[in-house]
Amino acid sequence: MGTAVCRPLKVCSASTPEVSSVLRLANRERIPVVTRGSGTGLSGGSVPVAGCIVLCLVDMNRILELDTKNLTLMAEPGVLTQRIFDTADAAGLFYPPDPGSMKISTIGGNVAENAGGLRGLKYGVTRNYVMGLEVVLPDSSVVWLGNKCVKDVAGYNLRDIFIGSEGTLGVVTKVLLKLLPKPAARQTLLATYASMDAAAETVSAIIAEKIIPCTLEFLDQRTLRCVEAHASVGLPVEAEALLLIETDGHPDAVADEAARIEAICSRHHAIAVRRAATTEEAVRLATARRSAFSALARMRPTTILEDATVPRSELANMIRFINEAAKRHNVTVATFGHFGDGNLHPTFLTDERDADEMHRVELAMREIFDHTFSLGGTITGEHGVGLAKKAFLPQQLGDASLNLLKAIKRTLDPHGLMNPGKIFDLETPAATGTQSHDA
């Protein structure tokens, strides 16, 4: 007799009944299940645990319905986010959530992480577009949560518990999404700054003037230089900070907002403000911004991308602190992110083979999270907790809230089989990923 650690087993399911069968078997044999979309998650959510079934859903990739009367779209979880956008777009409709990874991420992964994107400031995140979910529960039963009604307050809102649950409560097998009419016009602006503070002040001023652009993105100089080296779109690499701003809506409103934004940028000491002359140029600029993470990842062997989010009024303070912490611990950091949402991505460029440097990165990260909490912020604005941030969650939530999360988990997944060890630890055999076997 002995204890062996088994290798994960990959299973691809193509339908809800198949997913249900896999969970029935897993429940009977007490095997952990790690659900997987495209594996682009940035907090380690789909990393397998020993002895688990990796339940891969990329074959569940059908768009089941586009309802142009109710402005909804029903999709299987393996459909790529870009395809959801393109399908809506072709019908004159609009699916706003646009994670930087939208060409490769799945809608199921987006729901499980409650993914955000560049348009989050005006349009919100994935949660704001989920009207219904089909979920296979750990005991293999199938539930449908939600409907096409714009209003529905019958009972607890169970659908929302599954959004952002990172595969720890069940498997999402269908998603009913809300669509919007496509905005008639958009305008993209690029503002460059000699100081970070001036860029941050511009953001506060735009919001204070009651303008909500759909995109308000920020790149610091290191990111800017990496993106330009990678994408060659003519970004001004001498600038300390860059804002990418997009406004959309009725053509008159867009023209008015763009003019007012331009004036605000100039008043707050922008070195230059440039408007995209064509749709192609606007797309090129947005694509360059989306490539920030990949561009930075080319610089050093290991890239650690964080997701600290603070109230917008604290952005300049937070960025200053990130740079000071990196300097204090002699590590390299580049910061970009969704400035309008207060969602920053301080990205450490390091090498995991260098234990001393990794230790210094951890010290800097710990300080950054402590500072985030002191400003009323959160450890994650969109990437989820997964494995990467679970050590910091107790400090953010406190005992009472964390215990509530664990109570929900125990109710829905009493044997702790769904994505064990992610978000928080539960004392169950599955949480350790260790199975007992005769050797």
Ligand SMILES: Cc1cc2nc3c(=O)[nH]c(=O)nc-3n(C[C@H](O)[C@H](O)[C@H](O)COP(=O)(O)OP(=O)(O)OC[C@H]3O[C@@H](n4cnc5c(N)ncnc54)[C@H](O)[C@@H]3O)c2cc1C
């Ligand atoms: C270059 C790049 C840019 C990115 N930009 C953004 C961004 O702008 N905004 C943002 O929010 N994220 C971003 N991400 C992170 C990532 O793409 C998102 O978290 C995305 O939602 C993950 O989708 P996925 O299909 O890859 O899911 P996976 O990585 O496979 O899974 C993520 C989590 O969801 C669970 N899961 C997946 N499918 C299901 C399902 N059907 N049912 C239940 N649980 C499920 C998994 O168990 C895991 O915990 C980026 C990633 C990269 C690599």
